[in-house]
Amino acid sequence: MRAGTRSETAAGPLPLPRAPAAAVPRRLAVACETGLDIAALVFFALLVLAPRGIAPLAAAAGLFGAGLVLLQDRRSVLRHARSAPAAIFAMLVVWGAISAAWSPDPLRSLDQAARLAGLFVAALAMMAAAGHVSAPRRLASFLFAGFVVALVMAVVDLATSGALSKLFSDRVYQPAWLNQASVAFAILLLPTGAAVIAAGHRLPGVLLLVFGAATICILAGTAAKTALAAGLPVAFLCWWRRPAVAWAAAVLSVLVVVTAPLTFARLDRVSGVVHTADEVKLSGGHRLLIWSFVGDRIAEHPLRGWGLDSSRAIPGGRDSIRPDETWLPLHPHNAPLQLWLELGVPGPVLLSLLSAWLWLAFGSADWPRFYAAAAGGSLATAFVASVATYGIWQEWWDGTLSFSLFMALVMARVAIAAAPPR
Numbered sequence: 085m086r087a088g089t090r091s092e093t094a095a096g097p098l099p100l101p102r103a104p105a106a107a108v109p110r111r112l113a114v115a116c117e118t119g120l121d122i123a124a125l126v127f128f129a130l131l132v133l134a135p136r137g138i139a140p141l142a143a144a145a146g147l148f149g150a151g152l153v154l155l156q157d158r159r160s161v162l163r164h165a166r167s168a169p170a171a172i173f174a175m176l177v178v179w180g181a182i183s184a185a186w187s188p189d190p191l192r193s194l195d196q197a198a199r200l201a202g203l204f205v206a207a208l209a210m211m212a213a214a215g216h217v218s219a220p221r222r223l224a225s226f227l228f229a230g231f232v233v234a235l236v237m238a239v240v241d242l243a244t245s246g247a248l249s250k251l252f253s254d255r256v257y258q259p260a261w262l263n264q265a266s267v268a269f270a271i272l273l274l275p276t277g278a279a280v281i282a283a284g285h286r287l288p289g290v291l292l293l294v295f296g297a298a299t300i301c302i303l304a305g306t307a308a309k310t311a312l313a314a315g316l317p318v319a320f321l322c323w324w325r326r327p328a329v330a331w332a333a334a335v336l337s338v339l340v341v342v343t344a345p346l347t348f349a350r351l352d353r354v355s356g357v358v359h360t361a362d363e364v365k366l367s368g369g370h371r372l373l374i375w376s377f378v379g380d381r382i383a384e385h386p387l388r389g390w391g392l393d394s395s396r397a398i399p400g401g402r403d404s405i406r407p408d409e410t411w412l413p414l415h416p417h418n419a420p421l422q423l424w425l426e427l428g429v430p431g432p433v434l435l436s437l438l439s440a441w442l443w444l445a446f447g448s449a450d451w452p453r454f455y456a457a458a459a460g461g462s463l464a465t466a467f468v469a470s471v472a473t474y475g476i477w478q479e480w481w482d483g484t485l486s487f488s489l490f491m492a493l494v495m496a497r498v499a500i501a502a503a504p505p506r
Contacts, residue, residue: 128234142483146206149213180392187391207486214493278458319461330447344420349379389428415475455499
């Protein structure tokens with residue numbers, strides 16, 4: 085024994101026993117899920133404090149999602165890469181890059197195409213990962229906890245004129261700072277509450293729905309209130325007859341996108357509507373005038389558009405309409421009009437295909453009735469918010485939409501697991 089000990093000492097320290105080959109991928113998968121748990125926990129709070137932080141959060145979630153899929157089922161990567169959303173995203177990126185050839189700001193168009201490629205890959209990775217999360221209930225619990233905390237933070241921030249959010253900004257406080265958070269609250273309120281109730285926690289789920297709706301109502305964001313108000317009846321209709329509602333919504337979404345230059349862009353011509361919009365919301369009339377200007381510019385290049393992310397460089401866009409108001413500040417605040425303006429006919433066609441695919445996939449999903457109704461309301465809420473709020477290429481907004489879809493898919497698994505056997 086002693087001789088053996090001396091021999092081992094002379095040869096150096098003994099090598100540590102190696103972990104089984106399967107242990108390393110398992111540990112990496114656990115690390116990826118932990119990263120997704122953290123992302124779900126901080127998602128809403130980040131929207132309250134620093135909304136632009138959602139872009140890196142979504143990118144990180146995409147990386148964690150991609151790692152999870154690659155570690156568990158590499159063959160599914162090819163399947164998702166051939167999916168309809170992947171094809172639509174790829175065509176958007178390619179056409180956007182091509183549009184740099186006639187864009188008034190070609191370098192910006194190319195840069196935005198590259199950014200969109202990364203955002204779309206992250207979104208696809210999260211969609212694929214939703215089916216590979218080993219503990220969907222835990223992930224949903226982290227989202228629920230973060231939701232409750234963020235609602236309290238939003239109320240405190242509003243009551244204290246930005247005591248929390250001013251720690252992350254040196255601008256003069258405005259209640260509108262919480263608009264991004266309120267829209268995200270509206271999008272995920274119904275499916276989160278439904279998942280919590282389906283999991284057997286009826287009282288916490290109902291309280292979340294009540295407190296969340298009340299918080300949205302007291303915050304300044306008009307778009308969030310409007311979008312949630314539109315989503316609620318859709319949820320009730322989906323409870324009644326989901327497949328028919330999904331088909332009707334798919335057709336309606338296509339019509340809304342395709343006819344946008346003839347509808348949204350002509351609202352200002354209705355007698356008294358601009359004045360009424362100004363009375364409802366300070367920026368309401370300005371929004372209608374922006375849409376009118378965009379409609380006129382769409383008519384100049386209807387087939388090819390002005391170029392990806394060229395809204396900032398459209399001639400005449402910086403001209404003044406009224407005090408502190410220009411014809412086109414940054415973007416049209418309307419996704420269908422922005423795609424028409426920048427990408428011409430191919431843009432709205434691709435958006436129509438994506439919208440129709442989402443509704444039809446929702447209509448055929450094998451989800452419990454209660455959760456499916458809530459998810460339908462959420463999808464309607466997101467669609468309405470997209471036609472009246474932010475620039476469709478804003479990274480934080482794309483990240484919010486893609487992460488919300490990921491969480492809705494994960495929470496569907498929670499509802500399925502909790503459903504009684506048929």
